[in-house]
Amino acid sequence: MTLKKLTASPAAPGVPFYTPHQDPPAGTALKKDSSPVPTVFTPLTIRGLTLQNRFAVSPMCMYSANNGHLTDFHLVHLGQYALHGTPLTIVEATAVTPNGRISPEDSGLWQDSQIAPLKRVTDFIHSQGQKVGIQLAHAGRKASTLAPWHYRTLGKEVATEELGGWPDNLWAPSPIPWAEGFPTPKEMTLAQIQDLIQAWKSAASRAVKAGVDLIEIHGAHGYLLTEFLSPITNQRTDQYGGAPFPNRIRLLLEIITAIRSVIPPSMPLFLRISATEWMSHSSQSWDLAQSKKLASLVADLGVDLLDVSSGGNNPDQKIEAHPYYQIDLASEIREHLRKEGKKMLIGAVGMVTSAEMARDVVQGEEGDETVEVVDGEHGTKARADLVLVARQYLREPEFVLKVAAELGVGVRLPLQYSRAPFPKKKKGVEQGKL
Template sequence: MSAPRLLSPLTLRGLTLRNRLVVSPMCQYSATDGLPGDHHLVNLGRFAMGGFGLVIAESTAVVPEGRITPGDLGIWSDEQIEPLARIARLIRSYGAAAGIQLGHAGPKASTQRPWQGFGPLTEADAARGEPAWPTVSASARAAVEGWPEPAELTRDGIAEVKAAFVAAARRALAAGFDVIELHCAHGYLLNAFLSPLANHRDDEYGGDLAGRMRLPLEIVRELRAVVPDDRPLFARVSAVDGELTGTTADDTVAFARELGAVGVDVVDCSSGGVGKRYAHPEHYGYQVPYASRVRREAGVASMAVGLVVDPAHAEAIVADGEADLVALGRTALDDPNWPLHAEAALRASGAGANGGGDGATAEAWASWPPQARWAMERRGPLLERLGPWTPSS
């Protein structure tokens, strides 16, 4: 029986992922002065143990003022290298590749944690030791109506941002990460430059699409100069803005084409973030068409993300050529062992195979860590004999 496509390896430059499943960057808002703690270690380590091919750490701020909230991870100081390296080592020890997303929150910085309101930091936040700080953006335009207005980033400020991303990439490499992802999505700084709704500049960093793409592309070129040739570089994009007059899918295909030309290996296709609050379409895999268009029209590998919850659906996305990778966020939080469960389900159903699921029972636990595999293998035949639980059983 041939393996499901979702479970097949993927080689990107000198890195081979054991399968096509990725943990999407998910902020935990639980760092202290940008430093990760045991929560981050356990949170990310469980996904590697659960069978994902690539685990990407949450958006990690390249400068203190680039944090979304006071609890964001940071990579602006050499002091942060070893705590991050501890996480990368753990992820790799369980067979997954370790990734990190580098970001700058721009006009969405200086906000509360989601469970504290997710609005701008207030005097009450300052009273408990978390004061607000000044924010910057492509233009002096608030990210959300009623929020503080950011300062327009100056030429000197742009140079400082570029240097901060490069320094952060060097620290990420020193920490042992296999993949670096540049955050160009969700209304944060680089997305603010890309979006016509947020970028009203009249210099070479604004205006038409070429001008709006300039800063992210300049950063990619500088990152590619310091990231070794054998390590892949990802970029997360918002394929469309929250409003029809903003970034379009056509714009994103053009941007993805340019990203590929300057050394990005995978475009991670999300959406929304600029304009009114993005309303998620009510269907599974609602962002997959963006990844499909990028892969087909821009000629660069893509990653699909967003309401993918079923193994057969994830298998179809890869097998049908809509994306090279499938990233899970909340689905992974709900089940950190999702890849292991997906493997058993796909093998049992014969997905990706010639014929049925013969032999699936023997293979169901093959990818589990040995500490758990032996126990699962012993229990499996018993559960098969017993069948589904009922009140009478």
């Protein structure tokens, strides 16, 4: 069906339904005077992609897919963030093989039938003038578990075969279970490792067909790639493991190269890592020093942004938690890369719940994307280039618009919602402190 062209309200281009063209997209700063715009509301260009502000929806598992296929739930869940001014929404951890799902209800991209429901989501996000990414993943020894609400009800975490799970077909670098009471995974053979690399490559190709704007590799939180990186969980004696650092990072580097070979040169590639597994009390573990070393290497392989998280690979981890505990890790890696002359960007995650915190994470000179600068008012320097938010978006899908109001930044609203702007903070209350 051909959509009727409306001259007074032109349609969004490139989508099979009518919705007004959001030009500029919601969340774009509308500079009306000479006052500076906080860096968090300035554009960021990553390869061929430009975001109108520095926010992104971090991948969040929803445990709501149908045999790996996204559903109308995901259309509504993910679409709301684009509608409310977030320039980049990253689809939750999406398994590259069936046994790579965290739960039986996880998203997947191991077969062609999973392309169409993903494209429905990308079409809507694009109709709002926003961008969409997808996080490709394999859960490794942490696969075949139940969604949180299921194990709270049933009193167990493992998804048995009766509950749709595959506890006898878990993959890992070494046969070490996640914790007591969990299945023992199978040590991957060299042939399975090669098949896995091809699975990541094929999933990336399907993602491109579905219209995504970028791909993120999930190398964090104790899932398969983390398990290969860590000397605690990787006790192999071949070229993919053991004590030598080059062996433990080999699989990740090969996956990066494989994905980069099948996506457009203009498409950004992100990588999420756990900067430390918080196991310094152990005789050996993955730590910040190794993350810095890895960052330098992946920057040269075509990774455009390092999404810095932490933990998740060992139930005995001892996290030193405070509001900036992960942002500080990101900042250290960013500083290391700048000293080495690397231009890879850094994304910060974790506990970003307020306007001032979101502002301070990336605050720099207007338009600055790479150089750390001191913010004279707060005496702090930019810690990252992109703010990835998760749980706060669950509380407030309109988080970007609310932050703009609290910082006193005028931004474009979605056309349909423009009659209901957020009230700005009164001077002398919160705005005066910013």
